[in-house]
Amino acid sequence: MIKLGLPNKGRLSDKSLELLKQAGFQIQTKDRKLSAFCENFMMEVIFVRAGDIPGFIQEGIIDLGITGQDLVEEKGVAVEKILELDFGQAELVLAVSKDFDKEQLFLKKLKIATSYPKITLHFCEAQGMNADIIDMSGAVELAPKLGLSDAIVDLTSSGETLRMNDLLPLMTLFKTKACLFANKEKARSERKRIDQMVMAFQSVLMAKNQKFLIANLPKMSLGDLAAIVPGLSGPTVMSIVGREDLCAIQVVVHEREMTEAIDQLKKLGASGILVTNIEQMVP
Known part of the structure; x- marks a missing residue:
């Protein structure tokens, strides 16, 4: 079972727990509780001072931990940085x-x-x-x-x-910024399980600020589609039963580009536009 250290208070605490929840790890936490088990992954979460996490990782008291790069630098410990996160800047x-x-x-x-x-x-x-x-x-x-x-x-x-x-x-x-750090020995011996955690975290980070757009589009406008909404690997195009003139498109669009994308799609004759949130995107 992996032991993951999280800050018990301060600027990184809530964001760390939120990341675990968004990544699908089910952890029941209560005030003043010092540890909690994950219900759907072989992991125990230990809540400690953010400044203690670097030393605990190096000594093998915990296997992984989320804490600030500044604290790792200050402590001068030999730990492995596994993943940079998107908070704590x-x-x-x-x-x-x-x-x-x-x-x-x-x-x-x-x-x-x-x-x-x-x-x-x-x-x-x-x-x-x-x-x-x-x-x-x-x-x-x-x-x-x-x-x-x-x-x-x-x-x-x-x-x-x-x-x-x-x-x-x-x-x-x-x-x-906040990062996920690992004990160097555990980074090797628990590589498979750590990689599973990293993939879950990355899927949340990739999905941040991204939206999923679905629309019906005249087939004659497909040539102009990629220039408007290139997506991650290009838009997905599907047939619509009973409509030879229309097709359905699916594409990932950054939220800051959404207004312009919808406006351009409407000019191409798009209809039935639907925009939804994305919780995770597996790289």
Whole structure:
């Protein structure tokens, strides 16, 4: 049985559970429950701190885990990245107070508060910055206001928290997102089962923002169809019983292109247009 670690709270927790549900894994979760079994796959889900997941994977306590690339980088663990996901995007930035003299950035010894001391130290050494790193576990953005530091290194996705605390981002240290990571040994011994999970996850990622369009179209307009809705491998065309002049088409269209596609299809004489959601697309 595979043991999968998921964040028990924070920015990645809900999205991770949602991905499992969309991929078809039936897991019953309750508040404060530390683990749960999947009803239709040989898997146990373990809920732990996102920052503990990289180390747990390396040590073999869990086989797989969803967590941020930033945490794996900070922990410096030897784990295998299996799949990049489509949530948890953020940047690790160096930020200062708006009244900070930026010319002093490389001229004075800075005090930098952060929850990412290793990444910050490596960055400062690479940039030739003289800095004392202050390791903080939370509320890093308050450090300059409290006089604890000249600058901070912290994660930001929208920049709103920085703006609320009158902080200005100057440099990006690291770009991160959620990923599925695996223990290196388990990545080999449990390859078949892991590949099944990856295929399920990929099917959800591929289906995101895609729609399934069905319509009736005059056969005389088929020559213009591919230019309007190319689809993944071209539109599917089928005969309609009793209609020699019409055919049925099926095609996958990105939602941002749907309005234009429908308009162009109507100009070709399409009728009976139906658009539905796609839950999964198996690559």
